[in-house]
Each structure stands twice: as C-alpha cells, then as structure tokens.
Amino acid sequence: xxxxxxxxxxxxxxxxxxxxxxxxxxxxxxxxxxxxxxxxxxxxxxxxxxxxxxxxxxxxxxxxxxxxxxxxxxxxxxxxxxxxxxxxxxxxxxxxxxxxxxxxxxxxxxxxxxxxxxxxxxxxxxxxxxxxxxxxxxxxxxxxxxxxxxxxxxxxxxxxxxxxxxxxxxxxxxxxxxxxxxxxxxxxxxxxxxxxxxxxxxxxxxxxxxxxxxxxxxxxxxxxxxxxxxxxxxxxxxxxxxxxxxxxxxxxxxxxxxxxxxxxxxxxxxxxxxxxxxxxxxxxxxxxxxxxxxxxxxxxxxxxxxxxxxxxxxxxxxxxxxxxxxxxxxxxxxxxxxxxxxxxxxxxxxxxxxxxxxxxxxxxxxxxxxxxxxxxxxxxxxxxxxxxxxxxxxxxxxxxxxxxxxxxxxxxxxxxxxxxxxxxxxxxxxxxx
Amino acid sequence: xxxxxxxxxxxxxxxxxxxxxxxxxxxxxxxxxxxxxxxxxxxxxxxxxxxxxxxxxxxxxxxxxxxxxxxxxxxxxxxxxxxxxxxxxxxxxxxxxxxxxxxxxxxxxxxxxxxxxxxxxxxxxxxxxxxxxxxxxxxxxxxxxxxxxxxxxxxxxxxxxxxxxxxxxxxxxxxxxxxxxxxxxxxxxxxxxxxxxxxxxxxxxxxxxxxxxxxxxxxxxxxxxxxxxxxxxxxxxxxxxxxxxxxxxxxxxxxxxxxxxxxxxxxxxxxxxxxxxxxxxxxxxxxxxxxxxxxxxxxxxxxxxxxxxxxxxxxxxxxxxxxxxxxxxxxxxxxxxxxxxxxxxxxxxxxxxxxxxxxxxxxxxxxxxxxxxxxxxxxxxxxxxxxxxxxxxxxxxxxxxxxxxxxxxxxxxxxxxxxxxx
Ligand SMILES: Cc1cc2nc3c(=O)[nH]c(=O)nc-3n(C[C@H](O)[C@H](O)[C@H](O)COP(=O)(O)OP(=O)(O)OC[C@H]3O[C@@H](n4cnc5c(N)ncnc54)[C@H](O)[C@@H]3O)c2cc1C
Ligand SMILES: Cc1cc2nc3c(=O)[nH]c(=O)nc-3n(C[C@H](O)[C@H](O)[C@H](O)COP(=O)(O)O)c2cc1C
Ligand code: SF4
Numbered sequence: 001x002x003x004x005x006x007x008x009x010x011x012x013x014x015x016x017x018x019x020x021x022x023x024x025x026x027x028x029x030x031x032x033x034x035x036x037x038x039x040x041x042x043x044x045x046x047x048x049x050x051x052x053x054x055x056x057x058x059x060x061x062x063x064x065x066x067x068x069x070x071x072x073x074x075x076x077x078x079x080x081x082x083x084x085x086x087x088x089x090x091x092x093x094x095x096x097x098x099x100x101x102x103x104x105x106x107x108x109x110x111x112x113x114x115x116x117x118x119x120x121x122x123x124x125x126x127x128x129x130x131x132x133x134x135x136x137x138x139x140x141x142x143x144x145x146x147x148x149x150x151x152x153x154x155x156x157x158x159x160x161x162x163x164x165x166x167x168x169x170x171x172x173x174x175x176x177x178x179x180x181x182x183x184x185x186x187x188x189x190x191x192x193x194x195x196x197x198x199x200x201x202x203x204x205x206x207x208x209x210x211x212x213x214x215x216x217x218x219x220x221x222x223x224x225x226x227x228x229x230x231x232x233x234x235x236x237x238x239x240x241x242x243x244x245x246x247x248x249x250x251x252x253x254x255x256x257x258x259x260x261x262x263x264x265x266x267x268x269x270x271x272x273x274x275x276x277x278x279x280x281x282x283x284x285x286x287x288x289x290x291x292x293x294x295x296x297x298x299x300x301x302x303x304x305x306x307x308x309x310x311x312x313x314x315x316x317x318x319x320x321x322x323x324x325x326x327x328x329x330x331x332x333x334x335x336x337x338x339x340x341x342x343x344x345x346x347x348x349x350x351x352x353x354x355x356x357x358x359x360x361x362x363x364x365x366x367x368x369x370x371x372x373x374x375x376x377x378x379x380x381x382x383x384x385x386x387x388x389x390x391x392x393x394x395x396x397x398x399x400x401x402x403x404x405x406x407x408x409x410x411x412x413x414x415x416x417x418x419x420x421x422x423x424x425x426x427x428x429x430x431x432x433x
Numbered sequence: 434x435x436x437x438x439x440x441x442x443x444x445x446x447x448x449x450x451x452x453x454x455x456x457x458x459x460x461x462x463x464x465x466x467x468x469x470x471x472x473x474x475x476x477x478x479x480x481x482x483x484x485x486x487x488x489x490x491x492x493x494x495x496x497x498x499x500x501x502x503x504x505x506x507x508x509x510x511x512x513x514x515x516x517x518x519x520x521x522x523x524x525x526x527x528x529x530x531x532x533x534x535x536x537x538x539x540x541x542x543x544x545x546x547x548x549x550x551x552x553x554x555x556x557x558x559x560x561x562x563x564x565x566x567x568x569x570x571x572x573x574x575x576x577x578x579x580x581x582x583x584x585x586x587x588x589x590x591x592x593x594x595x596x597x598x599x600x601x602x603x604x605x606x607x608x609x610x611x612x613x614x615x616x617x618x619x620x621x622x623x624x625x626x627x628x629x630x631x632x633x634x635x636x637x638x639x640x641x642x643x644x645x646x647x648x649x650x651x652x653x654x655x656x657x658x659x660x661x662x663x664x665x666x667x668x669x670x671x672x673x674x675x676x677x678x679x680x681x682x683x684x685x686x687x688x689x690x691x692x693x694x695x696x697x698x699x700x701x702x703x704x705x706x707x708x709x710x711x712x713x714x715x716x717x718x719x720x721x722x723x724x725x726x727x728x729x730x731x732x733x734x735x736x737x738x739x740x741x742x743x744x745x746x747x748x749x750x751x752x753x754x755x756x757x758x759x760x761x762x763x764x765x766x767x768x769x770x771x772x773x774x775x776x777x778x779x780x781x782x783x784x785x786x787x788x789x790x791x792x793x794x795x796x797x798x799x800x801x802x803x804x805x806x807x808x809x810x811x812x813x814x815x816x817x818x819x820x821x822x823x824x825x826x827x828x829x830x831x832x833x834x835x836x837x838x839x840x841x842x843x844x845x846x847x848x849x850x851x852x853x854x855x
Contacts, residue, residue, distance in 0.1 A: 023773075023821050034718055056725045059694040064728030 004185065007257040010176035013284050016310070017081075017107060017178075025111040029058035032103050035094055040105060043092035045417040046073035050089060054108055066116035067123045069109055074148045074420070075141055077117065077187045078170050079413045080109035081179040084273075086306045088413070117186060126196050127154030132430050134423075135160060135218040137205045140168020141412045142403025143224035144191050145419030146426075151194045153427045158218070159197060162204040165255070166192075168226055169404075170412050172251040175277040177284065181254050211376045215398060219430040222422055223386055223394070223401035227409050228367035233269065237327030246270070246278045246363035253285060263358045265289040267336050269324055270363030271301035276308055278361050279316040291317045291355055293324065293338065295345060319355065323347060328354060336360055369405060383408070392422030393429075400426055435734035436741050437727065439473070441707035442627025442685040443601035444560040446533035448473035449702065449742060450726050453689050453710035454537035454562060454605070457720070459511070461521030465528060470720040471727055474533030476629070476710060477522060479510035479564045480549065481539040481576070486512050492638035492648040492658070503664035504713045505638035507649060507656050509570045510539055515549075519556040526557035533708075537605070539564040539576050543593050550597040560600050563591065563625075566607035566632025568659050578632070581607035584619035591623025601626035603687060608665075608672055609635050617676040620684075627685040628676065629710065631669045633659025662713035666691025670704055677705025678750050694722065695729030702742065703749035761841065762833040762849050765810035765826040767792070767803045773823040774800045780814035780824060788813045789853035805829070809853040 020028065032054040040050045049068050056065035069076035085091070085106040093102030115121075133156035136143045144166065147157045165171055171184040191197075203209065205225070214221050230245025232238065244252075246268070252258055260266075266287045268278045271294035282290045292311070294301055298320050301308065312318070321341045328335040340351035368384025378395035380387040385408050386401040388394050394401055402418030404410065437448040451474035452458040452467055459478040467475060486508055496502040511518060526534050536553035538561055540546055553561060565587055567577030580586050587604065594602050604620035606613060608631035620628050635657055639648045647655035669690025676682045688706030692698050693714040701709045714722060739745050769780070769792075776799030784792035791807035792814055803814075815824040836846040 026821065027819075036719065052721065052724065055722070056728070059696055059725055059729055061695065061725050061729035061732060063732050064725055067728070 004181055005256050008181070008255055009253040009258045009285060010180050010255075012286075013176035013180065013281075015081075015177060016175075019114065020104075020107050020111045022111075025057055025108055026060070028104055028108060029054045032058070033094065039092040039094060040089040040103075043089045044073075045088070045411070045413045046079070046420070047417075048072040048076070048089075048109075050105055053112060054103065054105070057108055057112055062112050062115050063119070063121050065112040066121060069113055070116070070123055072420075073413065073416050074145050074191055075170065075187055075412060075416050076109060077113035077190075078141075078174075078179060078184055079416065080106050080113055081183070082170065082174045083411060083413050084304055084306075087304060088411075117190065122193065124148070124152055124194055126151045126194050129156075130154040130431070132156065132219045133158065133217070134426055134430075135214045135221045136224060137214075137221065138168065138224035138226055138403070138405070139163075139166040139199060140224060140226050140403060141170050141415035142226075142405075142419035142422075143168070143222065144188065145416040146222045146224065146402065146423040147197050147419075148191050148194055149420050149423035150426065151196050153423070153431075155219075155427065155430070157197045159199045160203045160205050160209065160214075161199060161201050164201045166199065168224075168415075169247075170415075172254050173247060174412070175250075175281060176254060177280070206372060206375070211373075220398045220400060220426045222392075222419070222426065223373065223399065223405055224403045224415070224419060225369055225372065226404040228369045230362055231365040231367055233324060233362055233364060235324060235326050237329065237333070240327050240329050240333040241331060242329070242333035242358055243327055243360045244362065246274045246361050247366060249278065249361050250274075250281065253281070258285070260285050260287055260359070263287050265291070265355075265357045266359040266361065267291045267293050267319075267355050267357040268361040268363055269293050269336075270365075271296065271303060272363060272365070273303040273307060274366075275363035276301075276303040276311055278363050280307075280311050280314055282359075282361070283311075283314045283316060287359070289317065290315075291319050291357070293319045293322050293336065293355065295321070295323055295341060297321060321345075325352065327360060332358070333360055334358060366409060368408070388422075391425035392418060393425060397429070435731050435739060437473075437730060437734075439708050439742050439746075440685075441533075441687050442560070442603055442625075444474070444533050444535060444603075444627075444708075446473035446708065447531055448727055449706075449708045449730075450698065450723055451475055451533060451535070451687070451708055451710045452715060453712035454479050454535075454564065455712035455716070456508070457712065457715040460513070461525045464521075464525050464534070467715075467720045467723075468525075468529045468532050471723040472532075472720065474535065474559075474708065476535040476537050476562050477518065477558075479537040479539050479567070480515060480518055480553070481510050483512050483514055484509040484570075487651045489649040489651065493662070494638060494664070501662060501713070501717045503638070503660060504662035504716070505636050505649075505658040505660045506633070507569050507651075507658040510564070510567070515552065519552055522553070522556040522558060526559075533559050535560040535562050535603070537562040537564050538594075539567070539571060541574075541576060546590065546593050547597045550594060554598065554600055558600060560603060560626075561594060561598055562603045562605050562629055563594055564605050564632070565590070565620075566605045566630075568607060568609050568633055568635040569657055578607040578609050578635075581605075581616060581632070582610055584615050587616060588619040588623040591620050591625050595624035603627045603629045605632055605689075606630040606672075607632050608668060608690075613672040613675050614679050614682065617679070617682050621682060625684060627687060627707070629687040629689055630672055630676075631665070631690040633661045634665055634668065636660035661690065662717075663691045663693050663697075666697060670700060673701060673706055674704040674750065674753050677747055678753055695726040695733070698726060699730060699733060699745075700749075702746050704753070705747040705750055707742075707746055757839040758837045760835040761838050762831065762836050764829050764831050764849065764852075766805045766808040766829055767810070767814050768825050768827050769801060769803060769814075770823050770825070771800045773820050775820055775823075776800060777819060779817045779819065783813050783817045791853065807853055 053068040139161035326337040370381030370384035403415035454476040536558040565581030571577035572579040688701030689710040
C-alpha cells in the first residue's frame with residue numbers, strides 16, 4: 001500500500017466532534033441506564049452490545065469495552081466517527097423519550113476504540129486453516145469486514161481491489177472533519193493484522209480476471225465493489241473545466257494537494273449527504289462563497305438535518321427550488337445558469353439567472369455498477385443493484401454480495417454488517433460442502 | 434491469560450464470582466442461566482422448612498437519581514418445596530459439573546440438620562453454607578442471626594453440620610454484632626471450612642411520610658429488614674479484613690456485601706476473600722454484569738503481572754494496621770492541577786465549611802489556591818472534585834523521621850507540629 005501524500009489537503013480539517021477525555025467518558029458512561037434489550041442495539045446495523053461496552057467504560061474495563069465493540073463491528077473505530085449516530089443508536093436512546101440529552105454513544109465508542117489502537121490491544125486470531133478460500137471483489141468496509149470474519153473462521157482470503165489503497169469510501173470518501181484518511185488506514189491495518197489476507201491491488205474485475213477465473217480459484221466470491229462514478233448533468237457547457245463530480249472531488253483533496261486559490265465562488269448541485277459534505281468541505285478548504293443549489297425546498301433535501309444545520313453555521317449559502325439549465329464560461333466555467341421552479345418543480349418563466357462559480361460540484365448521485373456482473377450466471381440486478389437474500393447470497397450459489405453495491409448506497413456501518421453476515425453465510429455454505 | 438480459578442475452603446470454581454444465596458439463585462432455571470453468562474458458582478437460596486412470604490418485600494434508597502444504592506428486604510428463606518429445590522440442584526450440578534453449587538441451609542434441630550445435609554449432598558451440592566445471618570423473621574423463630582449472634586450456639590450447630598457433612602461447610606455470618614472476630618472464631622472452633630460474610634444488616638429503609646407506614650409497606654405495617662447493596666460495602670470490607678488479619682483466624686473467607694463490579698470484587702479479595710458473592714447488583718442489573726467482572730479482573734491481573742488469584746488474595750492485609758501504628762509524621766498537602774481544573778470551586782466551599790479553611794478563591798480567574806502551610810492533607814477537596822486526577826495529595830518532606838503514635842508514647846519519638854489547629 002502506498003504511503004499517503006504528506007501534502008494532501010484534507011489535513012487542514014480538525015475533528016468536528018472532539019474526542020472525550022477519560023473524565024468525560026466516565027461521567028457520560030455513568031449516565032447510561034444499561035437498558036435491557038436496549039433500543040440503541042437494535043438501531044445499530046452491526047448490533048453492538050452498546051450498554052455493555054458503556055458499562056465497561058464506567059468500570060474502567062476499557063479493553064473489554066473495545067472487545068465488545070470490535071466483536072460486532074470490526075470497523076468500530078471508523079464507525080464511532082463517521083456513523084450518523086443521530087439517526088442510528090443515539091437517536092434511539094431512551095433518554096430522548098424523557099427529554100434528557102441522549103447518551104453520546106459514538107463518542108464513547110471512539111474513546112474505547114481509540115484506546116485500543118493506542119495500547120495496541122488485539123482481540124482476534126485467525127482460525128485453524130480450513131484449506132478453503134474466498135475471493136473478495138472490493139476492499140471497502142464490506143469487503144474488509146467479510147475478509148476479517150472469514151479469517152476468524154480459518155478460510156484463506158484474497159481481496160481484489162482496483163485502487164492502490166484499501167478502505168473504499170471510508171478512506172477516500174468520508175468527510176475529513178469526521179475522519180481523515182490516515183485514521184481510516186490505521187484501522188485497515190488493524191483489520192489486516194489478523195494475517196492471511198492477500199490483497200491484489202490494481203486489479204479490476206471482471207477485466208483483469210474473469211468471473212470464471214475467480215470461481216475456479218475460490219470456493220466462494222463476495223462482491224463488495226460499491227457504487228460507480230458520480231452521475232453527470234449533461235447541459236450546454238458540460239465540457240468546460242471546473243465541473244467535477246463530488247465523489248471525485250472529495251477523493252482528490254483527501255488524497256492529494258488541491259489548490260483552490262482561484263475559486264472565489266463554488267456551487268454544489270444536490271441535496272443529499274454527499275452535497276452537504278461537499279459544501280462544508282469547500283468552506284473548510286477556504287472557498288469564500290459556497291452555494292448549495294437544490295431543486296426542491298429546504299425540507300425536501302435527502303441529507304441529514306444535523307449536517308445541514310452545521311453547514312449553515314459554517315456560512316454555506318442556500319439556493320432552493322432551482323433547476324440548472326447550462327454551464328457558462330469560456331474554457332473554464334464561470335457560472336451556473338439556473339431557473340426557479342414552482343411547488344411542482346416546474347420552471348417559472350422569466351426567472352433565469354446565473355450563479356457565479358469558478359467551480360461546480362455535482363452531487364446528484366453515483367451510478368450503479370450492476371452491469372459488472374451481467375455475465376455472472378444466475379446473479380440478478382435490479383436498478384443496478386446486485387440482488388441478494390437476507391444472508392447476502394445472490395442467485396449464484398457460490399456468489400455473495402453486500403455493501404453499497406447491494407443496498408444502493410447506505411453507510412459504512414451497513415457495509416460492515418452486510419460483509420460480516422455474508423461471511424457467516426459463506427462459512428456455513430463452504431463448511432457443509 | 435491469567436487464571437481466575439479459585440478454591441474457597443475446598444470448593445473450587447472457574448472464577449471467584451458466585452451468586453449469593455438470594456432471589457437470583459432461587460431456582461435451577463435461573464442458576465443455569467447465570468452459569469451460561471459466566472458466573473463461577475452459586476449459593477442456592479436458603480433451604481429449610483418452606484415459608485410463606487409477605488407482599489411487598491423490598492425497599493431501596495436513591496442517590497442522585499439512581500435507585501438502589503442501598504437495598505433492603507424482608508423476604509425469608511425459600512418458599513419452594515424442598516423436593517423441587519433438590520431436584521433442580523441435582524439437574525443443575527449434572528449439567529454444570531465444573532461450577533460451584535453450594536446449598537445454603539437453615540433449620541432448627543440436630544435431627545433436621547442431619548436430614549437436610551444428607552439431602553443436599555445426595556443432590557450433589559459441592560458445599561454447604563449455614564445461614565446464621567438472616568436478621569429478620571427467621572431470627573424471631575430462633576434461627577438465622579439469632580444463631581449467628583451467639584458464638585456458643587454458632588459453634589454447636591457448626592459442629593453438628595461438620596459431623597454430618599462430607600462436603601465443605603461454610604458458615605455465613607451476620608454483621609449485626611459489635612465485633613465480628615469472636616463469631617468467625619466460633620465457626621472455626623466448630624470445624625467450619627470457611628466463612629461467608631456479610632449477610633444483611635438490620636435496617637428500616639424509610640418511612641412513607643404521607644401514610645406514616647415504614648417501608649416496605651405490608652398493609653399498614655412494616656418490619657425491620659436486611660440492608661445490602663453498594664452502600665454496605667465498606668462495612669463488609671471491614672468485617673472481612675478484621676477476620677483476615679486476626680492471628681487466630683485461619684480459614685478461608687467468601688466475601689459478600691455491596692459488590693457491583695470487578696473493582697469491588699478485587700478489593701474484597703485483596704482484603705482476604707477467596708471468593709466473592711453478589712446479590713443486589715444482580716437483582717438490579719442482571720446476570721450479564723459478570724462478563725465485565727471476568728474481563729475486568731483478568732485485565733487488572735495482567736496489568737499487575739498476577740497469573741493466579743492466590744497471588745493477590747489477602748495482599749492488602751499487611752497494609753491494614755491499627756491507628757496507633759500509622760506513621761504520624763507522614764504528611765501530604767493538596768495540589769490543584771491548573772490545567773485540568775474547571776473552576777467549579779466545590780473544593781473551596783468544602784475546605785472552608787468542612788475542613789480547615791485553607792483553599793482560597795484566586796484573586797484572578799477561578800482556579801483556587803491551596804495554602805499549603807495550613808493544609809492538613811485530609812483528602813476532602815480531592816473527594817469533592819469532579820475532575821478525576823485534578824487534585825492530588827502529594828507527600829511533603831517535613832524533616833521528621835517516621836514515627837507511630839505508639840512509638841511516640843512508648844519511646845518518646847518526636848512528632849511533627851500540628852497543622853490547621855489554630
Ligand atoms: C462522499 C461520501 C461521504 C460519505 N460519508 C459517510 C459517512 O460520513 N458515514 C458513513 O457511514 N458513510 C458515509 N458514506 C457512505 C460509505 O462510505 C459507504 O456506504 C461505504 O463505504 C460502502 O462500503 P462498500 O464496501 O460497500 O463500498 P466502497 O466503500 O465503495 O468500496 C468499494 C471498493 O471496491 C473497489 N472496486 C470498485 N469496483 C471494483 C472492481 N470492478 N474491481 C475491483 N475493485 C473494485 C473500490 O475501489 C473500493 O475500494 C459516504 C459516501 C460518500 C460517497
Ligand atoms: C431479597 C433478598 C433475599 C435474601 N435472601 C437470603 C437468603 O435466603 N439466605 C441468605 O443467606 N442470604 C440472603 N440474602 C442476603 C444476601 O445473600 C447477601 O448476603 C446480602 O444481600 C449482601 O450482598 P449484596 O450487597 O451483594 O446484596 C438476601 C438478600 C436479599 C436482598
Ligand atoms: S457502529 Fe455506529 S450505529 Fe453502531 S453503535 Fe457505533 S456509532 Fe452507533
């Protein structure tokens with residue numbers, strides 16, 4: 001794995017949520033009611049035994065606390081930083097019902113998992129060699145979680161990863177004020193430390209190796225290739241410089257140095273979480289005027305309300321009920337032509353105007369990669385997503401899938417849960433054979 | 434991996450954590466579930482002539498919004514038939530051969546003791562615990578603490594049990610005595626293989642100030658009950674330590690009283706307990722707390738390089754001395770860490786009103802200043818400080834050689850001048 005670029009621009013970002021000190025963690029842990037059949041556990045896609053890990057923090061059994069977390073979620077450190085806890089575990093804390101601030105589960109989880117890394121605690125060993133092997137396509141959260149669990153069962157694992165870096169969008173996609181790439185990679189290293197996971201970088205499936213190659217080499221394959229490139233908006237002027245896809249843009253400044261000094265105004269098109277990340281990131285990278293242009297009303301945005309309210313606090317300008325009609329400029333974009341829309345999202349005549357922008361970021365979705373599996377016998381896709389049973393099995397009995405490529409794009413924690421559960425299903429299938 | 438196994442008076446278990454004889458160890462179904470969670474042993478709910486209980490039975494005191502820091506009950510021994518209890522003990526022992534299963538017993542006559550001990554052993558109990566401790570109800574019938582408070586009776590019944598029993602016998606002592614030592618020695622003279630303590634402390638948990646009826650209410654009356662839970666831990670720790678340090682007392686101790694987590698359990702073991710028993714915290718939080726107890730103690734053993742529990746059981750006893758043998762010239766003063774101080778000034782008011790008026794508000798800012806020439810080193814400020822590690826008590830060099838009060842009296846060794854006595 002290549003070293004990270006020491007000049008990469010993501011380093012200007014500080015953590016938005018500060019880490020707990022020991023004191024803060026213990027005070028907060030002692031507030032937890034230690035509910036039985038706790039709703040926070042159900043709200044966590046990986047089902048971490050949250051009340052237990054919190055009680056262990058309160059007795060200063062931090063090592064046991066971290067063990068409890070990682071036992072369910074091998075990316076528990078990343079998740080503690082990047083999970084939208086307000087809509088997951090924290091959102092379901094029973095204190096909300098009481099009108100009392102909910103337990104800060106994410107911050108407590110970060111406290112325990114950070115300490116695990118700091119103290120170099122290890123909890124898991126590879127199982128005794130079974131002589132069977134599994135191929136994993138994609139080394140993002142879903143692929144890593146599956147790989148780790150399969151190693152615990154003793155199966156050999158090869159990850160085929162097209163990039164030269166592991167961790168998927170958890171490394172190069174999540175907002176740097178939640179977690180920077182170096183932290184994500186330290187967790188990748190911890191996952192890999194179980195040993196026996198081979199990684200082939202720079203390998204694109206099914207180009208480098210065909211599906212038949214993989215099915216010939218492995219007892220089972222797990223598809224975890226995530227989503228495809230950003231969707232483009234084909235409008236007049238699409239070929240101008242300075243029009244970028246959001247995911248590309250984010251990967252660029254996270255992994256490389258990016259010079260935005262010529263950008264005084266930037267417009268981000270979209271209303272989902274990627275758009276909300278991009279506007280805040282542009283502000284953090286020093287762009288003086290950042291506008292979020294969304295086709296609907298404020299309350300129709302798909303992104304999380306807590307993220308948008310942070311964006312507003314950071315000075316992001318909003319432009320709602322707009323439809324882009326053209327990019328303007330000569331060689332380099334200098335504005336986005338838009339029209340206003342009414343409640344039915346129909347253009348209002350005479351409302352056309354230009355939002356000045358030297359950078360336009362498109363956050364209108366990512367394409368789906370379903371076509372990659374078109375010649376894999378029995379594997380079905382729907383709207384570009386790979387279709388699976390609940391345990392992750394596709395229509396081909398030896399092919400499983402999980403993460404964004406099946407769920408259409410959720411969170412890191414969903415990828416981890418689906419990767420782990422598919423590994424369990426694969427294990428029971430290949431152990432029977 | 435540290436080894437948590439223990440042996441208490443000939444009863445061994447995979448870890449020191451036992452359920453105390455109480456509702457969590459009332460039935461086979463419960464005890465088996467507890468073993469599945471990781472408990473190393475269980476002392477079955479006391480067996481004897483089945484009784485009829487009252488309703489209601491429990492009371493608790495709250496502390497800072499949390500219920501149950503102190504707990505009280507007026508429940509008696511088992512209300513289930515002996516046949517059912519012994520059958521379940523038999524089944525449980527068969528399924529969990531490595532766990533410690535101890536039958537707690539309480540009957541009156543020599544014949545009854547003989548009979549019930551035989552039945553307990555036939556059911557497969559690994560040991561017996563004689564309940565000489567229940568401080569309510571049963572003592573009115575001449576059993577429980579009525580036995581435990583009379584060393585001669587305690588010794589006599591213990592010797593009966595030893596005469597009839599083939600498995601180890603523990604005697605469960607009552608804390609409702611002035612000095613625990615003669616009672617532990619009585620059990621030892623009777624031949625006990627170990628003692629368990631403490632049972633509950635005679636108590637009235639509260640009074641309903643609208644109906645005037647004490648709690649827990651049984652119609653328009655209540656009765657004194659037995660107090661337990663976190664609040665009794667210091668009393669239990671002292672009684673355990675008092676026996677452990679006594680020169681004549683030399684049988685193992687199973688420590689009980691207010692244990693809520695591995696830290697509490699470790700304290701009991703450092704003061705001489707070979708096993709520990711838990712009732713109230715399990716009643717409040719469930720069997721699941723044992724996972725943290727196991728991990729926490731293992732982690733602590735690793736940190737201190739202990740491989741076996743024997744290496745630390747009783748390790749604090751040499752550090753427990755009479756007051757007259759403490760070094761009276763040892764001196765500490767409070768230091769406030771300005772980096773971590775949050776400026777609440779809780780220490781200022783505590784020292785001014787409750788100690789020696791030597792912590793003062795700063796002239797600028799909110800970080801208080803300790804007048805070290807007046808500070809007596811009492812710990813009060815450190816106790817009230819909400820920030821862990823912010824106030825530390827640091828030793829100061831005063832030029833006086835270590836001297837105990839006894840040495841001062843007997844040998845005239847010099848004692849440093851008093852502080853804070855203006
Ligand atoms: C901008 C952005 C911000 C996000 N922020 C958050 C957040 O704050 N919190 C959160 O929980 N989630 C966030 N997410 C979502 C989260 O990152 C994803 O849900 C998660 O990473 C999905 O994991 P995955 O393993 O399914 O896919 P990915 O993370 O996408 O990993 C797929 C891997 O497969 C590789 N690959 C792709 N095609 C091939 C091929 N043909 N052959 C070989 N390898 C291939 C890729 O290089 C990649 O490494 C964000 C997503 C984006 C786009
Ligand atoms: C509801 C209740 C019932 C109890 N019943 C018994 C009993 O039958 N026999 C016995 O020896 N002790 C009995 N005890 C005492 C406990 O075993 C234990 O000694 C005491 O509660 C102190 O431990 P704790 O602080 O962990 O609760 C009972 C305690 C409670 C709270
Ligand atoms: S993984 Fe995410 S959702 Fe689950 S407990 Fe941790 S922070 Fe909450």
